[in-house]
Amino acid sequence: MGIVPLERALQLAADVDLDLVEVAPMARPPVCKLMDFGKFKYESALKAREARRNQQQTVIKEMKLRPKIDPHDYETKKGHVVRFLKAGDKVKVTIMFRGREQSRPELGFRLLRRLSEEISDLGFVEASPKQDGRNMIMVLAPHRATKAAATAGSNRSREPRESDGAGAAPAASTDTTAE
Numbered sequence: 001m002g003i004v005p006l007e008r009a010l011q012l013a014a015d016v017d018l019d020l021v022e023v024a025p026m027a028r029p030p031v032c033k034l035m036d037f038g039k040f041k042y043e044s045a046l047k048a049r050e051a052r053r054n055q056q057q058t059v060i061k062e063m064k065l066r067p068k069i070d071p072h073d074y075e076t077k078k079g080h081v082v083r084f085l086k087a088g089d090k091v092k093v094t095i096m097f098r099g100r101e102q103s104r105p106e107l108g109f110r111l112l113r114r115l116s117e118e119i120s121d122l123g124f125v126e127a128s129p130k131q132d133g134r135n136m137i138m139v140l141a142p143h144r145a146t147k148a149a150a151t152a153g154s155n156r157s158r159e160p161r162e163s164d165g166a167g168a169a170p171a172a173s174t175d176t177t178a179e
Contacts, residue, residue: 003029004041009032012034012037013034016034016088018034018035018036019034019035019036019037020032020033020034021034021035021037021040042114058090059089059090059164060089060090060091060092060093060139061084061089061090061091061092062091062092062093063074063077063080063081063084063092063094064094064095064096065077065094065095065096065111066095066096066098066101067097067101067104067108067111068101068107069111074075074111077120078115081093081115081119082119082122084121085119085122085140085142086122086142088141088142089142090140090141090142091123091139091140091141092137092138092139093112093115093137093138093139093140094135094136094137095108095111095112095135095136096134096135097104097134097135097136098134098156102134105131105136108129108136108164109129110138110143112129112138113129115138116140118139119140122142122143123140123141123142123143124140124141124143125138125139125140126139126140126141127139127154
């Protein structure tokens with residue numbers, strides 16, 4: 001429309017029953033737009049609500065280990081980590097050091113490196129191992145393909161299933177014997 005005096009712009013807005021909304025107040029000259037401001041606010045609120053609904057919550061699961069862990073216990077804990085990664089969750093792996101173990105942080109580092117190598121097909125190291133007081137922490141995250149498959153699987157499980165009659169309750173027995 002070009003540069004229009006303020007009075008003329010207000011008159012144009014009143015003629016078409018719209019609002020004169022200032023879009024870029026810092027521009028020279030200021031930029032205004034003719035629009036239904038109530039409708040604009042309503043639509044932007046709807047978009048924000050939709051964006052919040054589609055937003056994905058990041059879940060961080062934690063697995064705690066000790067440097068002197070038994071092989072079977074290690075495999076069990078690794079199985080939990082694998083399950084968490086397959087579900088699309090991040091995993092915070094913590095190695096807790098006690099007493100003299102604190103003087104050997106390389107044991108914890110080796111254990112975390114071994115774990116990251118064994119689960120490399122499911123996830124990657126998001127935060128490399130670092131010492132934090134008595135603990136050593138590493139964060140693992142699932143690969144994008146694993147995360148996408150996990151969300152698709154969880155959406156499928158929420159869909160209602162059609163009954164084929166096989167799961168129907170058995171018919172009531174008709175016992176006609178009279179005493």
